Amino acid sequence: MNTDQNLSSALSIKDIVQIKEDTLILDHLSIDLQPGELIALLGPNGAGKSSLLAIAAGLGSGHKGEIFLGNELLYNLSASERSQRIGFLPQRAEIAWPLDVITFVGLGRLPYQGRFTSQRSVADHNAITAALKETGVETMRDRSVDSLSGGELSRVLLARVLAGEPEWLMLDEPMTGLDPGHQFELCDLLRKLTSDGKGIIVTLHDLSLAAHLADRVVLLKNGKLIADGTPREVLTASRIHEVYGVACDVQDTSSTGFSLTLRPNTSPKSSHWE
Amino acid sequence: MLIAVVTLLSILSLASGRIWIGPEQWLSLDTLSQTLMWDLRLPRTLLALMVGASLGLCGAALQGFTRNPLADPALLGISSMAALGAILSIYLGLSSLEPWVLAAAAITGAFVGIVLLILLSGLANTITSFILVGVILQTLASAGVALTLSMSDNPWASDEIINWLLGSLQDRSWEDFLFALPGVLIGTAFIMLTRPALDALSLGEIGARALGVNLRNTQWLLVLGVGLVSGSCVAATGEIGFVGFIVPHLLRPLVGNLPSKLLIPSAFAGGAMLLAADIAVRFSPGAQELKLGVAMTLIGAPFFLMLLIKLRRQAA
Amino acid sequence: MLRLRPWRAIALMVILTILGATSPLIYAAPTRIVSINPCLDQILIEVADPQQIAALSYYSLDPLSSLITDRAKHFPSTYESAEEVMALKPDLVLASAYSSKATLRTLKKLNVNLVLFDLPNSIEISAQQVLSIAELAGHPERGLALNQRINEALARAKIQSSKTPISALVYQENGFVPGDKTLISQVMTLSGFTNQASAYGVKYWGIVHLEDLLHSPPKVLFTPTTRNEVGSWSSRIIAHPVLTKLPTNIMRESPFPENLMSCAGPTLIPLAKAFSAALKSN
Numbered sequence: 110m111n112t113d114q115n116l117s118s119a120l121s122i123k124d125i126v127q128i129k130e131d132t133l134i135l136d137h138l139s140i141d142l143q144p145g146e147l148i149a150l151l152g153p154n155g156a157g158k159s160s161l162l163a164i165a166a167g168l169g170s171g172h173k174g175e176i177f178l179g180n181e182l183l184y185n186l187s188a189s190e191r192s193q194r195i196g197f198l199p200q201r202a203e204i205a206w207p208l209d210v211i212t213f214v215g216l217g218r219l220p221y222q223g224r225f226t227s228q229r230s231v232a233d234h235n236a237i238t239a240a241l242k243e244t245g246v247e248t249m250r251d252r253s254v255d256s257l258s259g260g261e262l263s264r265v266l267l268a269r270v271l272a273g274e275p276e277w278l279m280l281d282e283p284m285t286g287l288d289p290g291h292q293f294e295l296c297d298l299l300r301k302l303t304s305d306g307k308g309i310i311v312t313l314h315d316l317s318l319a320a321h322l323a324d325r326v327v328l329l330k331n332g333k334l335i336a337d338g339t340p341r342e343v344l345t346a347s348r349i350h351e352v353y354g355v356a357c358d359v360q361d362t363s364s365t366g367f368s369l370t371l372r373p374n375t376s377p378k379s380s381h382w383e
Numbered sequence: 384m385l386i387a388v389v390t391l392l393s394i395l396s397l398a399s400g401r402i403w404i405g406p407e408q409w410l411s412l413d414t415l416s417q418t419l420m421w422d423l424r425l426p427r428t429l430l431a432l433m434v435g436a437s438l439g440l441c442g443a444a445l446q447g448f449t450r451n452p453l454a455d456p457a458l459l460g461i462s463s464m465a466a467l468g469a470i471l472s473i474y475l476g477l478s479s480l481e482p483w484v485l486a487a488a489a490i491t492g493a494f495v496g497i498v499l500l501i502l503l504s505g506l507a508n509t510i511t512s513f514i515l516v517g518v519i520l521q522t523l524a525s526a527g528v529a530l531t532l533s534m535s536d537n538p539w540a541s542d543e544i545i546n547w548l549l550g551s552l553q554d555r556s557w558e559d560f561l562f563a564l565p566g567v568l569i570g571t572a573f574i575m576l577t578r579p580a581l582d583a584l585s586l587g588e589i590g591a592r593a594l595g596v597n598l599r600n601t602q603w604l605l606v607l608g609v610g611l612v613s614g615s616c617v618a619a620t621g622e623i624g625f626v627g628f629i630v631p632h633l634l635r636p637l638v639g640n641l642p643s644k645l646l647i648p649s650a651f652a653g654g655a656m657l658l659a660a661d662i663a664v665r666f667s668p669g670a671q672e673l674k675l676g677v678a679m680t681l682i683g684a685p686f687f688l689m690l691l692i693k694l695r696r697q698a699a
Numbered sequence: 700m701l702r703l704r705p706w707r708a709i710a711l712m713v714i715l716t717i718l719g720a721t722s723p724l725i726y727a728a729p730t731r732i733v734s735i736n737p738c739l740d741q742i743l744i745e746v747a748d749p750q751q752i753a754a755l756s757y758y759s760l761d762p763l764s765s766l767i768t769d770r771a772k773h774f775p776s777t778y779e780s781a782e783e784v785m786a787l788k789p790d791l792v793l794a795s796a797y798s799s800k801a802t803l804r805t806l807k808k809l810n811v812n813l814v815l816f817d818l819p820n821s822i823e824i825s826a827q828q829v830l831s832i833a834e835l836a837g838h839p840e841r842g843l844a845l846n847q848r849i850n851e852a853l854a855r856a857k858i859q860s861s862k863t864p865i866s867a868l869v870y871q872e873n874g875f876v877p878g879d880k881t882l883i884s885q886v887m888t889l890s891g892f893t894n895q896a897s898a899y900g901v902k903y904w905g906i907v908h909l910e911d912l913l914h915s916p917p918k919v920l921f922t923p924t925t926r927n928e929v930g931s932w933s934s935r936i937i938a939h940p941v942l943t944k945l946p947t948n949i950m951r952e953s954p955f956p957e958n959l960m961s962c963a964g965p966t967l968i969p970l971a972k973a974f975s976a977a978l979k980s981n
Contacts, residue, residue: 168592192595203587205450206640219583220595224576269586273594400910414946419913422941473931542873546932554874554909554936621932672908 152329196275217272439653442627447642457624460520468492490614550676570611625683728837860891872933890974
C-alpha cells in the first residue's frame with residue numbers, strides 16, 4: 110500500500126474527552142492509527158473501550174476533541190460517506206428479523222443506496238458476493254440468520270461489515286461467545302483483511318488472543334491511555350498486574366509469538382469487586 | 384397478483400349491497416341505480432381500498448421502525464387519539480369553519496398520539512412497554528371522548544361515539560374520500576422515504592446509525608407520515624383496527640422479513656383485506672350492517688391471541 | 700220538571716254549597732311544578748299559571764329543539780338532575796318515562812309527587828296527556844281548550860290534503876326515521892302523505908341507511924334544517940350529496956324545522972301546518 114492511501118485513511122484521534130452523567134469516561138485520549146494495522150483495544154470492564162470505539166466510528170456523543178480520517182474531520186463527513194469508509198459492528202448484534210444471509214449481508218450496502226430506490230447496482234452485487242466469499246459463508250446465503258451457529262453467525266456479521274467495502278473495520282468484542290477454534294478462524298480472517306490494506310480495530314478481553322492477533326495494542330484503564338505499542342511492548346507482567354490486577358506469566362514462544370498465563374492475584378488485600 | 388385480487392374485489396364491491404347489481408347490468412342502469420353506484424358504492428369501494436392500504440402501510444412501517452410485531456396504529460392508540468381530535472373539533476364548533484378542519488383535527492390527534500408513544504416508550508422498547516403505552520393512549524383518548532360527549536348538547540351523542548369508535552364505511556360520500564386523500568398521499572410519501580432506515584433498523588439502533596441512518600429524521604418522517612395517513616383515515620371512517628397489525632404478518636412468509644419490501648405489498652393487501660371485510664359486512668344478517676371496526680376486531684383478536692401464544696412459546 | 704219537597708231542596712243546596720266551598724281542599728292545585736322534559740314543558744306552559752311553574756327543562760332554552768324558547772327564558776331551568784329538582788321543593792314533578800332512570804329512582808325514593816308520561820304514539824294519547832297535565836295543574840278547562848285548538852289544526856290539515864297521498868319520509872340525524880306507529884307519522888299521513896318507512900321495515904323508530912333509502916325513495920324527504928355539528932356522523936348522513944343528486948321527480952328534499960320533530964301536544968299545531976305547507980309546494 111502506498112503512502113497516499115495511508116495518509117487519506119489514517120485515523121487520528123486527538124484529545125478525546127467524554128463525560129456522561131458526571132462521570133469521566135474518556136480522559137484526553139490521543140491515538141494515531143494507520144490502515145493495514147490490526148489494533149487491539151484492551152482494558153478492564155469500564156475502561157472505556159466500547160465508548161472509544163464508538164466515537165472513532167463517528168457514533169459517540171457527549172465528547173470533545175477531534176477525529177480525523179485522512180485530512181478531514183470525521184464530524185464533517187456526511188453520514189453516508191462516513192459509513193462507507195468505516196464499518197462498525199456493535200457489541201451485542203441485534204437482529205430484529207430472521208432475514209436470510211444474503212439479505213442480511215446486503216444491508217451493509219445501505220450507505221451506497223439512495224433514498225428513493227432500493228435497487229441494487231452491479232457494484233452492490235459484486236461487493237456482497239465478495240464479502241460472502243471472503244468470510245466463507247457463500248453456501249449459507251439462503252439460510253435464515255437465526256438458524257446459524259455462533260461461529261457461522263460471527264462470520265456473517267463480519268460479511269455484513271465487509272460488504273460496505275470500508276477502509277476501517279471497527280469491531281466491538283467480536284470474539285464473544287465463540288469457541289477457541291472459531292476464535293482462531295476469525296483471527297485468520299482479520300489478519301488477511303489487514304494484509305489487504307484494511308485498518309481493523311477490535312476490542313477484546315482475551316489477552317492471549319490479543320497477543321496472537323494484533324499488530325498493535327492500545328491499553329486503557331479508567332478512560333486513560335496506559336500504553337500503546339506492540340503486544341510485546343504493552344503486555345508485560347507488571348503492566349497487566351497494574352491494569353487488570355491479576356498476576357501473569359509471560360512466555361516467549363517463537364511459533365505463535367508469545368503466550369500469557371494469567372493467575373488470580375495472590376495478595377489477599379485487593380479485590381476486583383470493590 | 385395482489386393487483387388482480389384488488390380489481391376483482393372492487394368489482395364485487397360495486398355490485399354488492401342490499402340489492403345485488405351485477406356487472407352485466409352496469410351499462411343499462413336507471414337513474415336511481417346510477418346515483419347509487421356513483422355516489423354510494425364507488426366512494427365506499429375507493430374509501431375501503433384507500434383506508435385499508437393506509438392501515439396496512441402504517442402497520443408495516445410501524446412494525447419496521449419499532450421492530451415490534453405488535454405495532455399497529457389502532458393498537459398503539461394512535462387511531463383513538465385521532466378520533467379524539469376529530470370529536471373535539473366537532474364539539475368545539477371548529478369543524479364548521481372550513482370543511483377540511485375535521486381531517487386536520489384528526490391528523491393533529493394522530494400526531495399527538497405518536498409523539499406521546501415515542502416519548503413514553505422510547506426508541507428502544509420491549510413488547511410489554513409498547514402494549515402498555517398503547518393501552519395508556521387508548522384510555523386517555525376514550526376518556527377524552529367520553530368527557531367531550533358528556534359536555535355536548537347533541538342528543539345523538541352516544542350514537543356519535545359508537546360511530547367513531549367502531550368504524551364504518553356505510554353511507555360515506557365522495558367528500559369523505561376526497562378530504563382524506565391529500566393527507567394520505569403526502570403521508571405515504573413521507574413513509575416511503577423511511578424505507579432504507581427501516582431496513583437499517585433491523586440491526587438495531589446502533590447498527591442503523593453505523594450504516595449512516597439519521598434516526599431523528601427517520602422518527603420525524605414516520606411521525607408525520609403515519610400521523611397524516613392514519614389521521615385522515617380516521618376522519619373519514621372512524622377507528623378501524625387490526626388491519627395494520629395482521630397484514631405484515633401474513634405477508635412475511637411470502638415477501639420476506641425485510642421491512643422496506645413489506646411496505647407496498649402491505650398496502651395492497653390491506654386494501655384488499657378491508658374491502659373484502661366491507662363486502663362481507665354488507666351481507667350481515669338482520670337489519671343493521673355489522674360495523675366494520677367490529678368485524679375487523681372479530682378477525683383480528685384471534686389472530687392477536689395466536690401471535691401472543693407464539694411469542695410466549697418463543698420466549699420460553 | 701223536578702219536584703222537590705222544600706226541606707229536601709234546602710238540604711241539597713246546603714250540601715252543594717259545602718261541597719263547593721271545600722272542593723279546593725279536595726284537590727289543591729300545585730304551586731311549585733317542575734317539569735324535566737322539554738315536551739312536557741310545552742304543554743305545561745300552555746295550561747298552568749306562570750306562578751305555578753317552578754322550573755322547566757334546560758332543553759327548552761335551545762331554539763333548535765324547542766318552540767317555546769322565548770317564553771321559557773322567563774323561568775328557572777334545571778339540567779334535569781334530582782338534586783336540582785329537590786332544591787326547588789316541588790309539589791309536582793312531571794317527567795318522561797324515558798328520563799334518566801337514576802334521576803327517576805332518586806325522585807321516587809325521596810317521595811316526590813312524580814308523574815311519568817310515556818312517549819305518546821298517537822294523537823289520542825297526546826290529547827290525553829294534555830288533559831292530564833291540565834288537570835294536575837288545576838286547570839282542566841285549559842286542557843280542553845288546547846285540545847280543541849289542536850284538533851282544529853289537524854282538521855284543517857286534513858281538509859287541505861288531496862285525494863292522492865304522496866309518499867314521504869322524515870329523515871333525522873343518524874338516519875333516524877319514525878315509522879307508522881309514531882305520532883309524527885300520524886300527523887304526516889293525516890296531512891296528505893303516506894309514510895315510506897314501512898318499505899324499510901320500520902314500525903316505531905329505526906335507522907334507514909342511504910342505500911336502502913335509494914332503493915325505494917319517498918317522493919318527499921323531510922330533513923332537518925340545521926344541526927350544529929359539522930362533520931359529525933349524525934349530520935353527515937343527512938347532508939350526504941346523494942340526497943340532492945336524485946332528480947326531483949323521483950325524490951325531493953324538503954327542509955323541515957327540527958324543533959317540530961320530537962314533541963306532541965301544542966307542537967302538533969305548527970307541525971300540521973308545516974306538513975300542509977310542504978304538501979302545497981309539492
